[in-house]
Amino acid sequence: MTNELSQAISEIASKNPELTQKITELTTQLVGLMGAEQTLQDIISWITELCECFEDSGLVAGGAALLILIGVLIYQFKNAKRGI
DSSP states (O other), X not given: OHHHXXXXXXXXXXXXXXXXXXXXXXXXXXXXXXXXXXXXXXHHHHHHHHHHHHHHTTOHHHHHHHHHHHHHHHHHHHHHHHTO
16 A cells, blocks of 8 residues: 555656655655654644645645545554554
8 A cells, every 4th residue: 555655646746846845845744743642633734734735736636535545544553553
């Protein structure tokens, strides 16, 4: 699933250099959120910012699908950290 996520990000980002930069920044933030004790508000803020990024680029459907995948990854990661 991670490989598919990487491919999706690469494909979308290759069409827009500004989007590439924004995705890189947001991905860096995501890594920080996953490693820290984040609040629900932190995650909502991150997802909202990413949504706006995709909306501005006219890639709403692709962005929504990507957000679903990212949400699943966050959920799995948090459960793995807890040993569930």
